Amino acid sequence: MAFLFKRNPKSPVELVRAMNDHLTKLETVSDGKKAQDEITRYLMSIKGILTGRGDESNGVLPDSQPDQIAQLAHEIYSTDCLYLLIQNLPLIEFDARKIVSFLFTSLLRRKIVNRSPTVDHLLQRPQILTLLMKGPENPEISINTGHMLREAIKYEQIAKYLIFKPIFWNYFDYCEYGSFETSTEAFLTLSDFLTTHKLVASEFFNSNLNKFIDRINRLIVSPNYVTKRQSVKLLAKLILDKPNYNLMTTYVNSPHNLKLIMILLGDKSKNVQFESFNVFKIFIANPRKSKSIIEILTKNRERLLQFLRTFANDRKEDELFTVERNFVIEQIENLPRLVQLQNVNAKGTETDIQGGNKGLQNMPLLSNDGVPDSKYNHKKN
Numbered sequence: 065m066a067f068l069f070k071r072n073p074k075s076p077v078e079l080v081r082a083m084n085d086h087l088t089k090l091e092t093v094s095d096g097k098k099a100q101d102e103i104t105r106y107l108m109s110i111k112g113i114l115t116g117r118g119d120e121s122n123g124v125l126p127d128s129q130p131d132q133i134a135q136l137a138h139e140i141y142s143t144d145c146l147y148l149l150i151q152n153l154p155l156i157e158f159d160a161r162k163i164v165s166f167l168f169t170s171l172l173r174r175k176i177v178n179r180s181p182t183v184d185h186l187l188q189r190p191q192i193l194t195l196l197m198k199g200p201e202n203p204e205i206s207i208n209t210g211h212m213l214r215e216a217i218k219y220e221q222i223a224k225y226l227i228f229k230p231i232f233w234n235y236f237d238y239c240e241y242g243s244f245e246t247s248t249e250a251f252l253t254l255s256d257f258l259t260t261h262k263l264v265a266s267e268f269f270n271s272n273l274n275k276f277i278d279r280i281n282r283l284i285v286s287p288n289y290v291t292k293r294q295s296v297k298l299l300a301k302l303i304l305d306k307p308n309y310n311l312m313t314t315y316v317n318s319p320h321n322l323k324l325i326m327i328l329l330g331d332k333s334k335n336v337q338f339e340s341f342n343v344f345k346i347f348i349a350n351p352r353k354s355k356s357i358i359e360i361l362t363k364n365r366e367r368l369l370q371f372l373r374t375f376a377n378d379r380k381e382d383e384l385f386t387v388e389r390n391f392v393i394e395q396i397e398n399l400p401r402l403v404q405l406q407n408v409n410a411k412g413t414e415t416d417i418q419g420g421n422k423g424l425q426n427m428p429l430l431s432n433d434g435v436p437d438s439k440y441n442h443k444k445n
Contacts, residue, residue, distance in 0.1 A: 073110070075135065076110070076113055076132050076135040076136035076139060077131075077135055077136075077139045078109055079106050079109050079136075079200060079285075080110070080139040080140055080143060080145055080258075081108065081139070081143065081391075082106055082108070083102075083106035083145070084143055084145055084148055086099045086103050086106070087101045087103060087148045087149065087152050088148070090103075090152055090155045090156070091155065092285060095297070096373075100155070100156055100157050100160070101157075102154050103160055103284075104156070104157050104158075104159060104160040104163075107160050107163040107167070107272055108163065109163065110136065110163075110167060111163050111166060111167065112167075113129060113132050113133060113136055114133065114136070114170045115283050116129055116168065118192065122159075131421055133174070134387045136183070137171055137174060137181060140167075140387065141181070141182075141185045144189065146168065146171075146186075146189075146192050147184075147189065147191060147192050147195065149164045149167075149168075150164070150168075150192060150195045150196065150209070150212075151385055152193060153205040153208060154202055154204055154205055154210070154443060157228070161205065161208045162197055162201045162208070163210050164208065164212075165211050165212055165239060167293065168215065168216075169211075169212065169215045170213045170214065172215055174220075174221070174415060178245050182433075183216075183221060183222060183223045185218045186216060187221060187222065187225060189423065190225070191339050193195055193213075193216065193222065193225070193226060194231065195209070196209045196212055196213040197213065197218065197226065197231050197232070197234070198233075198234075199213065199232070200234075200238040200242055200246045200249060200250045201238075203243055203246050206245065206246050206250075208415065209243070210249040210250070213253055214252065214253055214256050217253075217256055217257060217260060218260065220261045220264060223257060223261050224261070224264045224267075225258060226257070227257055227264060227265075227268050229269075229270065232257065233275075233279070235250050235253060235254040235257070235277040236254070236255075236280075236282065236283060238250035239254060239283055239286075239295070240282065240288070240291060242284055244288075244290070247288060247290070247291055248290065249290065251295075254298075255294075255298055258298070259298075259302070259305075262305060262307045262308075263307055265302075265305075265307070265308065265309035266305075266308055266310075266311075269302075269308055269310065269311040270310055271316050273310065273311065276311070277314065277318075278319070280295060280298075280299055281321065281324055283295035283381070284296045284299060284324065284325075284328065285324060285327075285328070288335060289336075292328075292331075292336055293335050293336050293339055294338055296328060296336060296339040296340050296342075296383045297339045297342070297345060299315075299343055300339065300342040300346070301318070303315055303343070303346060312346065314349075316347045316353075317348050317350075317353075317354050317355075317357065319354075319357060321358040322347050322360055322361075323356055323360065325340055325343050325344050325347065326360075326364070328340035329341065329344060329371070330371075336374070337375070337376070338376055338379075339390075341376070341392075344392070345388055345391075347361075347397045348361075348391075348396065349391070349395070354421065358399070359394065361399055362399050362400060362401075365396060365399050365401065368396050369393060369396055369397065370391060372389060372396070373393065375389060376389070388411065419440045
C-alpha cells in the first residue's frame with residue numbers, strides 16, 4: 065500500500081475531494097473504466113488510512129493516525145461522500161464496493177468519547193439511509209447495501225428512525241417477491257430490525273399490530289420455501305419475547321392465525337412443520353383460550369393427537385422438544401370430546417371434519433367454519 069502514497073501522497077482531504085470528483089463524472093465521462101479505476105485507487109488509499117500500515121485484517125482504527133482519520137471523516141461528512149458512494153455503487157467495480165462497505169462500517173464504529181459522529185451524520189442526512197433501504201431493488205448491490213444497513217441499525221437511534229418509516233414495509237415485499245439472493249438478504253435485514261432492539265420492536269408492534277400480523281402471515285405461507293421456514297421461525301421468536309406480550313396475545317387469540325399454523329403443521333417440509341410447532345405450542349399453552357380457539361382444537365382433537373404422537377420422532381435426543389410435545393399432547397387430551405358431530409357414520413363413529421382420515425400431510429387441520437382468507441394468494445397488489 066505504501067507505493068500508492070509515494071506516487072500520489074495526497075492528504076485525506078485531497079483523497080476525498082479527488083474521489084468525489086470522479087464519482088460525479090461516472091455517468092458522463094467517455095472513459096468510464098478509467099474513472100472506475102481511479103475511484104478504486106482512491107478507495108484503497110482511504111482504506112490504508114483507516115487500517116494503518118496496510119494492516120487490513122481486522123478493520124480496527126489505529127491510535128497511530130487519529131489526526132488523519134479525523135480529517136478523513138470530517139471531509140467525508142462535509143462533502144456528502146457517503147451519499148455519492150452509495151448512489152454510485154452500481155457503477156463502480158466489485159472490489160470497490162467491498163471497500164465502500166468497509167469504509168462505512170469503520171466510520172460507524174468510530175467514537176468520540178460517547179458520541180458516534182457517523183450515526184449523527186446519517187440521521188442528519190437520512191437520504192443515505194433511504195438509499196440503503198432501497199438496496200434490494202438492485203440485486204447487483206443488495207449484498208453490499210444489506211450489510212451496511214444491518215451495521216447501521218445496530219445503533220438504536222437509526223433503527224428506531226427507520227422502522228417507523230413507510231419504506232420499512234417494503235421489506236416484506238422484498239422477502240416475498242425478490243430473487244433468492246435478494247429475498248435472503250432482505251429477510252436478514254427484516255429480522256435484525258425486529259429483534260436487535262427489543263423495546264423499539266415492541267413499540268413498533270404496539271403501533272402496528274394488525275398490519276404486522278397481516279404481513280407476517282403472508283410470509284409464513286409464501287411459496288418460497290426459505291422465506292416460509294424462516295418467517296415461521298421468526299414469528300415464534302417474536303411472540304416468545306417478553307416485551308412483545310401484546311403481539312403474542314393478539315396473535316394466539318385469532319382463530320384465523322391458528323388455522324394458518326395448523327395448515328403449516330401439515331406442510332410437506334419437516335423443517336416447516338417443526339418451526340410451525342413452535343408457534344402452535346403457544347396457542348396450546350395460552351391459559352385464556354377464546355371459545356373459538358377451543359372449538360377449533362376440539363373439532364380436530366383426535367387428528368391432532370394422532371399426528372403429534374409420532375411427530376418429529378427423529379428428534380428423540382432433543383429433550384426440550386420431547387417435553388414440549390408431551391405437554392401439548394397432554395393439553396389436547398384434556399380438551400372436551402365432541403359428543404355430537406355433524407358427520408357421524410351409520411355405526412355412530414366420528415368421521416374426519418373434512419373427509420377421510422388421511423393425516424396432516426395430506427389435508428389441513430381446519431374446522432368446517434372456514435379456510436384461510438383468500439388475500440394470502442401471493443398476487444402482488
